[in-house]
Amino acid sequence: MSLETSDEFHVIAPVRSEKDIQSTLALHPEYSDKNVRFPIVADLGTSGACDEIFSETEINYVIHTAGRFRFENIDPEKIIYDNYDTAKSIILSAEKFGKSLKRFVLTGSVIVEITGQMKPSTFKEELTEADIVSIPLEAVREGGDPVACYVAAKAESSALLFETASKSSVSWDAVELLPAGTAGPLAHSVPDLTAGSHSLDWAYNLLSGTWKEIPPVPMFQITDVRDMALAHILALRNEKASGQRINVVNSDSCYSHQVLANLIRSKYPELRDKVAEGTPEQLIPAGMVFYRISNAKSKDIFGDELNYTPESDTYNAYVDSVWQAMGNRDLEQ
Numbered sequence: 001m002s003l004e005t006s007d008e009f010h011v012i013a014p015v016r017s018e019k020d021i022q023s024t025l026a027l028h029p030e031y032s033d034k035n036v037r038f039p040i041v042a043d044l045g046t047s048g049a050c051d052e053i054f055s056e057t058e059i060n061y062v063i064h065t066a067g068r069f070r071f072e073n074i075d076p077e078k079i080i081y082d083n084y085d086t087a088k089s090i091i092l093s094a095e096k097f098g099k100s101l102k103r104f105v106l107t108g109s110v111i112v113e114i115t116g117q118m119k120p121s122t123f124k125e126e127l128t129e130a131d132i133v134s135i136p137l138e139a140v141r142e143g144g145d146p147v148a149c150y151v152a153a154k155a156e157s158s159a160l161l162f163e164t165a166s167k168s169s170v171s172w173d174a175v176e177l178l179p180a181g182t183a184g185p186l187a188h189s190v191p192d193l194t195a196g197s198h199s200l201d202w203a204y205n206l207l208s209g210t211w212k213e214i215p216p217v218p219m220f221q222i223t224d225v226r227d228m229a230l231a232h233i234l235a236l237r238n239e240k241a242s243g244q245r246i247n248v249v250n251s252d253s254c255y256s257h258q259v260l261a262n263l264i265r266s267k268y269p270e271l272r273d274k275v276a277e278g279t280p281e282q283l284i285p286a287g288m289v290f291y292r293i294s295n296a297k298s299k300d301i302f303g304d305e306l307n308y309t310p311e312s313d314t315y316n317a318y319v320d321s322v323w324q325a326m327g328n329r330d331l332e333q
Contacts, residue, residue, distance in 0.1 A: 045085035054097035214278030
């Protein structure tokens with residue numbers, strides 16, 4: 001948001017209620033002095049929810065960021081709502097009323113590339129954007145598997161965006177950015193560290209002692225939230241990005257929860273009795289094979305404008321900010 005609210009952009013950021021506006025300004029009072037407006041859209045996933053915004057405002061660019069990425073105790077229909085219904089609503093409003101729109105940037109997920117990695121017959125040592133698979137949403141909706149619903153919702157929202165952008169009646173083009181699990185510094189303290197995306201509570205689950213054992217992970221690269229934020233801004237007007245799906249991943253990183261546990265136990269020795277030790281020398285979970293997610297396309301498109309943050313900087317900033325947020329939360333209770 002700080003990148004967007006420069007003098008170069010006038011930002012419209014829909015929120016659900018007046019309370020959301022006040023809580024946002026309480027956390028970021030600087031936004032009240034910026035070129036930003038917070039229209040209230042109570043239900044972003046309903047048809048036509050953004051029609052009024054598009055019809056009454058000359059919008060040039062759209063950034064639709066990711067829905068929540070977590071599966072425990074979450075209704076699969078909520079996953080579909082967050083990751084497909086909201087995107088569909090905005091895309092269709094942009095199609096009908098986005099006459100001044102130039103580009104729509106959607107946040108996807110590399111999870112749509114990794115489904116074949118679970119089978120030896122389809123395993124690859126390196127994945128690219130060409131490995132994206134399509135899973136029909138209605139085919140998995142009835143089954144209710146939250147992971148399958150998440151993958152299908154991401155795939156279908158992507159397909160809808162590019163299909164819409166290809167219509168002769170539409171004047172704008174599309175870009176999709178595909179991050180891996182995200183980590184890095186929190187922009188502000190949050191009231192519930194377990195209510196956001198999975199990647200937010202990885203550090204929390206270790207620092208709090210919630211995890212008694214180190215769980216496995218399905219992918220082994222990380223995306224720094226700062227790199228992802230910058231990629232969104234760069235994607236708005238980069239000509240080479242037009243019509244592209246682009247992995248935004250630190251391909252040189254090696255992530256697992258064991259990597260994070262090792263860092264925390266080294267960084268905060270006073271927490272060693274609380275933080276699960278796991279198997280420190282075994283960074284890749286037993287029975288799993290390391291593979292890489294390519295970021296070659298992002299480097300070709302964005303060049304020197306996007307230099308991936310070193311993974312050590314990502315992990316340290318992530319752990320430190322979550323630990324600080326936990327301390328602030330305890331002080332407020």
